[in-house]
Amino acid sequence: MKKTAIFPGSFDPYTMGHKSVVDQGLSLFDRVIVAIGINVEKRGLLTPENRVALIRDLYHDEPRVEVITYEGLTADLARRLGTPFLLRGMRNTVDFEFERNMMQLNQALNPELTTVLLFTPPEYVAISSSSVREIIAFGGDVSSFMPPGIDLKKYI
Amino acid sequence: MKKTAIFPGSFDPYTMGHKSVVDQGLSLFDRVIVAIGINVEKRGLLTPENRVALIRDLYHDEPRVEVITYEGLTADLARRLGTPFLLRGMRNTVDFEFERNMMQLNQALNPELTTVLLFTPPEYVAISSSSVREIIAFGGDVSSFMPPGIDLKKYI
Amino acid sequence: MKKTAIFPGSFDPYTMGHKSVVDQGLSLFDRVIVAIGINVEKRGLLTPENRVALIRDLYHDEPRVEVITYEGLTADLARRLGTPFLLRGMRNTVDFEFERNMMQLNQALNPELTTVLLFTPPEYVAISSSSVREIIAFGGDVSSFMPPGIDLKKYI
Amino acid sequence: MKKTAIFPGSFDPYTMGHKSVVDQGLSLFDRVIVAIGINVEKRGLLTPENRVALIRDLYHDEPRVEVITYEGLTADLARRLGTPFLLRGMRNTVDFEFERNMMQLNQALNPELTTVLLFTPPEYVAISSSSVREIIAFGGDVSSFMPPGIDLKKYI
Amino acid sequence: MKKTAIFPGSFDPYTMGHKSVVDQGLSLFDRVIVAIGINVEKRGLLTPENRVALIRDLYHDEPRVEVITYEGLTADLARRLGTPFLLRGMRNTVDFEFERNMMQLNQALNPELTTVLLFTPPEYVAISSSSVREIIAFGGDVSSFMPPGIDLKKYI
Amino acid sequence: MKKTAIFPGSFDPYTMGHKSVVDQGLSLFDRVIVAIGINVEKRGLLTPENRVALIRDLYHDEPRVEVITYEGLTADLARRLGTPFLLRGMRNTVDFEFERNMMQLNQALNPELTTVLLFTPPEYVAISSSSVREIIAFGGDVSSFMPPGIDLKKYI
Numbered sequence: 048m049k050k051t052a053i054f055p056g057s058f059d060p061y062t063m064g065h066k067s068v069v070d071q072g073l074s075l076f077d078r079v080i081v082a083i084g085i086n087v088e089k090r091g092l093l094t095p096e097n098r099v100a101l102i103r104d105l106y107h108d109e110p111r112v113e114v115i116t117y118e119g120l121t122a123d124l125a126r127r128l129g130t131p132f133l134l135r136g137m138r139n140t141v142d143f144e145f146e147r148n149m150m151q152l153n154q155a156l157n158p159e160l161t162t163v164l165l166f167t168p169p170e171y172v173a174i175s176s177s178s179v180r181e182i183i184a185f186g187g188d189v190s191s192f193m194p195p196g197i198d199l200k201k202y203i
Numbered sequence: 204m205k206k207t208a209i210f211p212g213s214f215d216p217y218t219m220g221h222k223s224v225v226d227q228g229l230s231l232f233d234r235v236i237v238a239i240g241i242n243v244e245k246r247g248l249l250t251p252e253n254r255v256a257l258i259r260d261l262y263h264d265e266p267r268v269e270v271i272t273y274e275g276l277t278a279d280l281a282r283r284l285g286t287p288f289l290l291r292g293m294r295n296t297v298d299f300e301f302e303r304n305m306m307q308l309n310q311a312l313n314p315e316l317t318t319v320l321l322f323t324p325p326e327y328v329a330i331s332s333s334s335v336r337e338i339i340a341f342g343g344d345v346s347s348f349m350p351p352g353i354d355l356k357k358y359i
Numbered sequence: 360m361k362k363t364a365i366f367p368g369s370f371d372p373y374t375m376g377h378k379s380v381v382d383q384g385l386s387l388f389d390r391v392i393v394a395i396g397i398n399v400e401k402r403g404l405l406t407p408e409n410r411v412a413l414i415r416d417l418y419h420d421e422p423r424v425e426v427i428t429y430e431g432l433t434a435d436l437a438r439r440l441g442t443p444f445l446l447r448g449m450r451n452t453v454d455f456e457f458e459r460n461m462m463q464l465n466q467a468l469n470p471e472l473t474t475v476l477l478f479t480p481p482e483y484v485a486i487s488s489s490s491v492r493e494i495i496a497f498g499g500d501v502s503s504f505m506p507p508g509i510d511l512k513k514y515i
Numbered sequence: 516m517k518k519t520a521i522f523p524g525s526f527d528p529y530t531m532g533h534k535s536v537v538d539q540g541l542s543l544f545d546r547v548i549v550a551i552g553i554n555v556e557k558r559g560l561l562t563p564e565n566r567v568a569l570i571r572d573l574y575h576d577e578p579r580v581e582v583i584t585y586e587g588l589t590a591d592l593a594r595r596l597g598t599p600f601l602l603r604g605m606r607n608t609v610d611f612e613f614e615r616n617m618m619q620l621n622q623a624l625n626p627e628l629t630t631v632l633l634f635t636p637p638e639y640v641a642i643s644s645s646s647v648r649e650i651i652a653f654g655g656d657v658s659s660f661m662p663p664g665i666d667l668k669k670y671i
Numbered sequence: 672m673k674k675t676a677i678f679p680g681s682f683d684p685y686t687m688g689h690k691s692v693v694d695q696g697l698s699l700f701d702r703v704i705v706a707i708g709i710n711v712e713k714r715g716l717l718t719p720e721n722r723v724a725l726i727r728d729l730y731h732d733e734p735r736v737e738v739i740t741y742e743g744l745t746a747d748l749a750r751r752l753g754t755p756f757l758l759r760g761m762r763n764t765v766d767f768e769f770e771r772n773m774m775q776l777n778q779a780l781n782p783e784l785t786t787v788l789l790f791t792p793p794e795y796v797a798i799s800s801s802s803v804r805e806i807i808a809f810g811g812d813v814s815s816f817m818p819p820g821i822d823l824k825k826y827i
Numbered sequence: 828m829k830k831t832a833i834f835p836g837s838f839d840p841y842t843m844g845h846k847s848v849v850d851q852g853l854s855l856f857d858r859v860i861v862a863i864g865i866n867v868e869k870r871g872l873l874t875p876e877n878r879v880a881l882i883r884d885l886y887h888d889e890p891r892v893e894v895i896t897y898e899g900l901t902a903d904l905a906r907r908l909g910t911p912f913l914l915r916g917m918r919n920t921v922d923f924e925f926e927r928n929m930m931q932l933n934q935a936l937n938p939e940l941t942t943v944l945l946f947t948p949p950e951y952v953a954i955s956s957s958s959v960r961e962i963i964a965f966g967g968d969v970s971s972f973m974p975p976g977i978d979l980k981k982y983i
Contacts, residue, residue, distance in 0.1 A: 050387070071473050074443065075362070075387070120341045131386065137476070139768045140452040140920050144295045150478050151329030155347050156338070161383050164449070164476035166462050169949035173775030182780070185743045191779050206543070227629050230599065231518070231543070276809045287542065293632070296452050296608040300763045306634050307797030311815050312806070317539050320605070320632035322618050325481035431965045451612045456919045463953030467971050468962070485619030494624070497587045503623050607924045608764050637793035641931030650936070653899045659935050674855070695941050698911065699830070699855070755854065761944070764920040774946050785851050788917070788944035790930050 049077040052134040052163065055121045057176060058083050059091040060202065061102050064167050064174040066194045068136035071165045073111055079134060082124060083116045092180045097202040105194050122156035131159045138167045138175075205233040208290040208319065211277045213332060214239050215247040216358065217258050220323050220330040222350045224292035227321045229267055235290065238280060239272045248336045253358040261350050278312035287315045294323045294331075361389040364446040364475065367433045370395050371403040372514065373414050374491055376483040378506045380448035383477045385423055391446060394436060395428045404492045409514040417506050434468035443471045450479045450487075517545040520602040520631065523589045525644060526551050527559040528670065529570050532635050532642040534662045536604035539633045541579055547602065550592060551584045560648045565670040573662050590624035599627045606635045606643075673701040676758040676787065679745045681800060682707050683715040684826065685726050688791050688798040690818045692760035695789045697735055703758065706748060707740045716804045721826040729818050746780035755783045762791045762799075829857040832914040832943065835901045838863050839871040840982065841882050842959055844951040846974045848916035851945045853891055859914065862904060863896045872960045877982040885974050902936035911939045918947045918955075 052072055058065060058081065065081075072079045081102050085095050093101065099114050106112040117124045125131065133153065135146055150162040174192045182189050183199070193199050208228055214221060214237065221237075228235045237258050241251050249257065255270050262268040273280045281287065289309065291302055306318040323330075330348045338345050339355070349355050364384055370377060370393065377393075384391045393414050397407050405413065411426050418424040429436045437443065445465065447458055462474040486504045494501050495511070505511050520540055526533060526549065533549075540547045549570050553563050561569065567582050574580040585592045593599065601621065603614055618630040642660045650657050651667070661667050676696055682689060682705065689705075696703045705726050709719050717725065723738050730736040741748045749755065757777065759770055774786040798816045806813050807823070817823050832852055838845060838861065845861075852859045861882050865875050873881065879894050886892040897904045905911065913933065915926055930942040954972045962969050963979070973979050 074473055075475060118341075120338065120343045123341075123343070137455070139771070140455055141297060141765065141768045143449070143452055143455045144297045147295070147478060148329040148331075148334070151481060152334055152338070155329070156343055161386055162478060163387065164478070166459060166474060166476070169463060169952060172949055173772040173779070175772075178772070178776055182744065182776070185747075187744045187747070187780055230629055231631065274809075276806065276811045279809075279811070293611070296611055297765065299605070299608055299611045300765045303634060303763070304797040304799075304802070307637060308802055308806070311797070312811055317542055318634060319543065320634070322615060322630060322632070325484060325619060328481055432962065432967045435965075435967070451615070453609065453612045453921060456921045459919070460953040460955075460958070464958055464962070467953070468967055485616040485623070487616075490616070490620055494588065494620070497591075499588045499591070499624055607927070609921065609924045637796055640793055641928040641935070643928075646928070646932055650900065650932070653903075655900045655903070655936055698941060699943065761923070764923055767917070767920055767923045771946060775949060785854055786946060787855065788946070790927060790942060790944070793931060 050132065051078040051080060051128070051130040052076040052132040053080050053082050053121070053125055053128060053130060054134040055082045055084055055124070057091070058098050058102065059176050060093050060098065060179060060199055061105070061194070062174045062176060062179055062192050063194055064136060064138070064171040066105070067168050067171050068134065068165050069112060072134045073109070075163070076132065076134070078111050078113065080113045080115060080128065082121070083114070084121070085116050085118050087118070092183065093202050101197060101202045105197055120156060122153045122160060125160055126157055131161050133160060133162045135162060135164050136167045137164050138172045206288065207234040207236060207284070207286040208232040208288040209236050209238050209277070209281055209284060209286060210290045211238045211240055211280070213242075213247070214254050214258065215332050216249050216254065216335060216355055217261070217350070218330045218332060218335055218348050219350055220292060220294070220327040222261070223324050223327050224290065224321050225268060228290045229265070231319070232288065232290070234267050234269065236269045236271060236284065238277070239270070240277070241272050241274050243274070248339065249358050257353060257358045261353055276312060278309045278316060281316055282313055287317050289316060289318045291318060291320050292323045293320050294328045362444065363390040363392060363440070363442040364388040364444040365392050365394050365433070365437055365440060365442060366446040367394045367396055367436070369398075369403070369488060370410050370414065371488050372405050372410065372491060372511055373417065373506070374486045374488060374504050375506055376448060376450070376479050376486040378417070379480050379483050380446065380477050381424060384446045385421070387475070388444065388446070390423050390425065392425045392427060392440065394433070395426070396433070397428050397430050399430070404495065405514050413509060413514045417509055432468060434465045434472060437472055438469055443473050445472060445474045447474060447476050448479045449476050450484045518600065519546040519548060519596070519598040520544040520600040521548050521550050521589070521593055521596060521598060522602045523550045523552055523592070525559070526566050526570065527561050527644050528566065528647060528667055529573070529662070530642045530644060530647055530660050531662055532604060532606070532639040534573070535636050535639050536602065536633050537580060540602045541577070543631070544600065544602070546579050546581065548581045548583060548596065550589070551582070552589070553584050553586050555586070560651065561670050569665060569670045573665055588624060590621045590628060593628055594625055599629050601628060601630045603630060603632050604635045605632050606640045674756065675702040675704060675752070675754040676700040676756040677704050677706050677745070677749055677752060677754060678758040679706045679708055679748070681715070682722050682726065683800050684717050684722065684803060684823055685729065685818070686798045686800060686803055686816050687818055688760060688762070688795040690729070691792050691795050692758065692789050693736060696758045697733070699787070700756065700758070702735050702737065704737045704739060704752065706745070707738070708745070709740050709742050711742070716807065717826050725821060725826045729821055744780060746777045746784060749784055750781055755785050757784060757786045759786060759788050760791045761788050762796045830912065831858040831860060831908070831910040832856040832912040833860050833862050833901070833905055833908060833910060834914045835862045835864055835904070837866075837871070837956060838878050838882065839956050840873050840878065840959060840979055841885070841974070842954045842956060842972050843974055844916060844918070844947050844954040846885070847948050847951050848914065848945050849892060852914045853889070855943070856912065856914070858891050858893065860893045860895060860908065862901070863894070864901070865896050865898050867898070872963065873982050881977060881982045885977055900936060902933045902940060905940055906937055911941050913940060913942045915942060915944050916947045917944050918952045
């Protein structure tokens with residue numbers, strides 16, 4: 048039976064840190080669905096459409112990665128998609144406490160769910176979407192935080 | 204001499220996690236005052252009046268629990284109420300660092316204060332008012348996070 | 360292709376916490392190898408043979424769980440067994456820091472390795488082999504920490 | 516009804532950190548029982564008799580503090596003493612994770628138990644019995660870590 | 672060769688905690704530049720001009736402390752000022768995780784940078800600019816959190 | 828005036844992690860004294876003489892690094908050497924809590940002391956002397972954890 052994992056997040060933008068988690072996830076799962084949670088009240092750096100476009104461009108040669116957007120609870124999304132696996136990366140102890148809470152909440156909402164955690168490699172531990180946005184706001188260069196071949200300017 | 208503890212918070216809304224702390228606190232103190240801190244600049248999920256109503260409904264058979272609202276510093280509230288005891292629940296290491304800071308600040312403002320900490324039971328560790336609000340915003344079911352007998356919809 | 364995970368540890372003894380990780384792991388992997396690391400210089404509560412026996416008894420109806428003992432580095436064991444996946448459970452931030460170190464060390468020794476982390480469910484977070492050993496030393500009852508059907512006394 | 520708390524530990528030796536917890540505890544409880552856990556296999560800096568003597572000398576004017584020794588599980592001691600309250604001090608996040616585990620284990624062994632946590636004041640956060648023992652082994656002066664009036668040399 | 676450290680922050684307002692870091696930094700460096708990062712979109716308690724004035728008033732007898740404002744990335748500021756040293760204080764594990772991230776980001780942007788960390792003394796660990804602002808909003812007295820001789824009201 | 832830092836530790840053995848801290852320290856201090864604390868009751872992997880030899884071999888071209896051994900308290904060593912600066916590296920939150928305790932203890936014993944903390948670079952975060960010893964005990968290859976040019980076998 049094919050195994051599918053949902054990799055939920057805002058991905059505003061998708062970074063090398065996210066890519067490192069999906070790369071590891073692809074060795075574990077047959078398919079990884081990058082699920083972009085949309086918050087209509089919050090304007091991001093990238094529009095939802097451009098977040099999708101960036102990730103699809105990155106994985107255009109990897110048919111096992113799909114990209115979708117969703118509104119509402121991740122626990123409900125997993126039910127609709129018919130898979131119990133959530134994939135998440137962890138960088139530090141603050142992430143750990145956050146992920147443990149999310150896991151417990153998700154399981155209260157959908158007892159079938161299993162959260163699978165992978166470590167972000169040490170060289171990408173400091174990279175987050177919010178630090179990328181902040182560096183861009185200050186006119187800095189984020190190319191070393193982005194997946195190779197992705198020019199973030201094209202999507203902003 | 205009767206011992207009274209103040210249990211300060213926003214309680215927007217009061218959850219099973221809060222209830223588990225007050226339940227333990229009632230074995231320790233003669234009276235627990237649930238003190239709802241009001242921030243006039245911030246609109247919550249529940250109005251202050253409805254937060255009070257929810258907690259009063261929950262404890263209508265427990266005369267040892269009182270519910271009040273307050274503005275300003277908790278350290279000043281404790282002085283006005285004439286009790287040195289603050290009651291707080293702790294869920295994880297992020298809470299721990301926050302509570303330790305609050306304790307030190309409160310003691311600088313009112314050296315009489317003693318902060319009494321109780322563990323949130325493991326099954327309620329993931330429950331917080333903010334996660335309840337988020338799940339509601341996404342249309343999820345929060346009944347398992349609320350004290351038995353409390354229908355949150357009545358107070359929103 | 361079948362996916363196999365190594366679940367390394369001392370398992371002196373195997374507890375409900377370990378079982379909860381393997382149970383989740385079986386939904387993710389085709390096979391889980393419980394690999395008991397043997398330290399000849401350290402006398403445990405259970406002999407290596409009895410640790411194996413306990414785990415085999417527990418999984419006698421689950422052919423997808425294998426039990427082996429090994430000496431030496433886990434990174435070398437993974438190479439010999441021909442699988443890149445290490446399965447580990449995490450309970451708290453102290454575990455997190457330990458597991459992150461182990462992951463980085465293992466990857467320095469065997470760059471193929473992927474460490475897959477699963478959360479220990481909240482109700483088993485306090486259970487560890489060392490706490491079981493300590494409670495037994497003090498004459499306490501550990502039956503609620505052991506997998507159902509396992510009578511630890513038979514293996515000591 | 517009088518409220519009694521058990522303050523369990525090794526107290527080898529009792530330090531200013533311990534005293535600060537008991538001082539706060541006395542405002543909360545009618546009686547605090549300092550319960551010295553004896554591990555017959557481990558030789559300490561102070562004999563159990565001298566640990567008792569030091570603490571009794573310190574509280575000779577405070578009849579609300581009792582000192583006892585015990586072997587076995589704290590959860591059983593609480594049952595024998597007929598009190599559900601364990602008193603513990605917390606210094607940092609490593610303590611937090613340890614205490615949360617202990618609380619959960621104790622509750623599995625004795626569901627009546629409530630663990631009451633107090634913060635060690637910031638100026639005593641670094642003081643532990645093990646650091647006192649280490650400083651003494653290196654010939655250092657520990658008088659600032661001991662309660663006023665206690666000359667540790669008399670008890671070694 | 673003279674050694675200069677940049678002490679970056681918002682300093683809204685500068686507190687005893689900041690002063691304790693700079694005091695230690697002056698024993699290590701020949702010169703400390705307090706660099707006030709300006710975020711034009713965020714209105715603070717103090718205007719940038721008044722933040723500068725407060726810090727200059729405090730150090731009017733200490734020519735080795737300079738005060739500047741800057742916009743943009745700290746990594747770029749360090750390049751412009753020609754010094755590789757960033758000075759930062761740390762209070763707790765949440766600060767630690769934040770500072771480690773900042774260090775790694777800064778080094779990706781400017782590989783020359785060295786982040787030098789000093790502990791905030793225990794008695795000032797709870798003091799932060801945001802807690803000072805909150806206490807003021809609630810009408811509390813923050814004089815014990817401010818450096819001696821500084822009357823915060825003059826700068827608001 | 829020349830500034831000297833003491834870098835205290837067991838260094839059994841000295842690793843790339845230690846080297847990365849001293850390298851950063853040399854940009855900050857005029858001289859770094861690597862101070863090997865000797866515990867006569869504990870037999871290590873390397874003799875004290877060989878620990879000294881390894882570090883001296885590594886820095887034979889760097890006259891600003893000295894290597895000494897000492898017994899007793901680091902706070903006393905600093906007094907004897909006439910320098911107030913202790914240099915320490917930090918890898919994770921467990922290190923952070925340990926270092927904060929040490930800093931506070933050292934300052935109680937010698938109020939002149941300033942502990943200067945530097946981050947271990949992310950790629951060396953998992954390396955510790957104890958992990959090197961464990962890998963060697965299991966027959967693994969530690970060359971990537973050792974400073975370039977150092978063949979650990981020569982010193983064992």
